[in-house]
Amino acid sequence: MKLFVTGASGFVGRQVLRRLARRPEVTCTLLLRDPAALPDLPANCTAIKGDLDRPDSYRAALEGADRVLHMAALTGKAAPDDYAAANQQATEALTEAAKAAGVEAMIFVSTIAAGYPDKRHYPYAQTKQAAETALAASGLPHTILRPTLVFGPGSPIAATLGKIAGAPIIPLPARGGPVDVQPVHVDDVARAIEALIDVPATGEVLDLGGPERLSFRDFLTRMHAEITGKTPKFLPLPLTPLQALLAAMEPLARPVMPATAGQFAVFANDSAARDNWLMDRLRPEMVSLEDMLAEAISGDPPPPPARAPSDAMPPDPEPRDTLVQECRDISRHLCGTLPGPQAEVAYLDGIARFALTPAPGSFDAAVLRFSRRSPMALSLMDGYTSFFARKSLFRRRLILLLAIVEKLPPTARAFQTVPAEGPLRATLVTGFQGLRGLATIVAGGIAALILSLTHRGSGPA
Incomplete structure (x- = not known):
């Protein structure tokens, strides 16, 4: 089998390559913007330099491919137009090129966020859903995989949630009732992708979650206990005004904002999977939630950096x-x-x-x-x-x-x-300072949550 693969240098992609390296009957062509990002390729893989937004850079490599494995995506903190170009338009271009090349099928790794009922202010999820819709309408046989929150060594979302869960008081935005989460380990996501390579593509949309589903609050409680050995206290925050405030700030302040309004959608929607045949097959050997939490807290090193240290530029001194x-x-x-x-x-x-x-x-x-x-x-x-x-x-x-x-x-x-103050002035000043201090605490609580959700991976990706 010949695979054309995008996103191989990503968090999930690297795990997939490790599994495919054990299968010499599978040959892979990897589309990479920078082939140096994967210096040690498996023997059954070759890399070509190209961009998804330039189909001419990879069109020839699609010829003769049996299947396309599309894992590349823009995540984190970006402008809506950038999400549209990288996640929707690039997927549409790849789909058209694959169909013209006679590729048999495409496996598209999407996200559980594409199925969120509430995607307001979340262009990442909106563009992933649009890409799914375009693929389904293309006529190209396909399977869509929607992982939930992906844990494992180097997981951005696990690191972000660890920062939140480790706080003495955990900020918990909410809109309406509680939401559920169902984290899945990156090894199990890689196993799922490998399994889909070997089965016919029937147009299914398959969710993929781990072995345990629980409320977000219970999940943070267990993660806090793993970190500190204690029971946490929570600070409820209203999600709607928080998202509205962040959305208003984004057009001007996005480059300096540690998180965007859309990345808070994880607090408004269930990030849990619907059962399906693929999960039934994988569940007996899935990594447990206890092991995922222990691994996330243990500080396992992330995958090797894409560039060698010698390529790094020295920091510029502050003027x-x-x-x-x-x-x-x-x-x-x-x-x-x-x-x-x-x-x-x-x-x-x-x-x-x-x-x-x-x-x-x-x-x-x-x-x-x-x-x-x-x-x-x-x-x-x-x-x-x-x-x-x-x-x-x-x-x-x-x-x-x-x-x-x-x-x-x-x-x-x-x-x-020390200024001389009468009793009335002293009372007014003290009262004003108290109100100012209270406002600072509230603002600090919101800022703590915002700054915790860094661009490295807040929200499902």
Whole structure:
């Protein structure tokens, strides 16, 4: 059998290749944007360089293929037009090219999210469903596989849920009643794909979940217990206004947002599988939920990086002007006045001395970048990090500057002067500060949830 494969360098794709490597009777042609992403190919696989959005780059490779295994997809945090191009239009182009080449059938690895009843603000799920619809209408024999939340070493969704479940108080957005989840291990997804290669394609849409279905709350409870050995406390949050707020922010702020409105759809829909013959076949040997949780918490290393370390670019230092402006903004936030030149020099020296420079693309870099957008953003990050990220670089920089400005003029006066206040003024000020503190806690709780769902894989993918 000759397979034409997309998405082989992905989380699921690598596991599929490991299984296909044991089957010399199967030969695979892998479509890769960068063949260096898979330097050690199985003996029965070859790679060609091409893009799904350029059918001419792979059309010749489809000739003679018996089946197409389509696993490639754009996930994470992207613009709606990008999802449409990568997930819908590229699948339509691949389907047309495969049909013209005389390919017998296509196996399309979709997502459980394509079947969500509530896909508002979720272009990823919408475009995957549109791709399924186009494939079904094409006349090309096919089978569609919809995995649920995929766990395993290096799983993005498992890492994200681990961050949420490990919090002292777990934020839990909800709309209506509880929703269920049914995580499945990546090895079982790979077994399912291998099984589908060997059976006739009959146009089925097959869900694939693990051996246990439970409520999202119970799942997070068990994951929290695995991490901490304790029973968690939950912070209920209204999902509808949270998604509406994020959706309003996305057109302008998407590049700096750790999560999008659509990625919260997992809290509004069941991510559980409908029983079918494929699950019945696989269930006796499926990885248990207990083993999935233990593996997710154990810190198993992810798959090797796509590029060798020697190819990595060194991080660019933060511009001096940016750090000076940051010093001034934080000083205004802390004491209502600008720092002196001596404080600015001490701040830059402290950042260098204590190595308070973030890695590019890291959580710390995102928080620092967001905090520089406006005084309100800085205040929000102050509230967020004080409760949920006390060891973040932003928090350490803030503490560094606080130690500087309380000792050096002219800011030191703000910490040495106690204003005279009458009882009424003191009461009003105290009340205002209390309301402000409460608002900060609420905003911090929402920010904690948003920042937990990083672009590396929040939501089903």
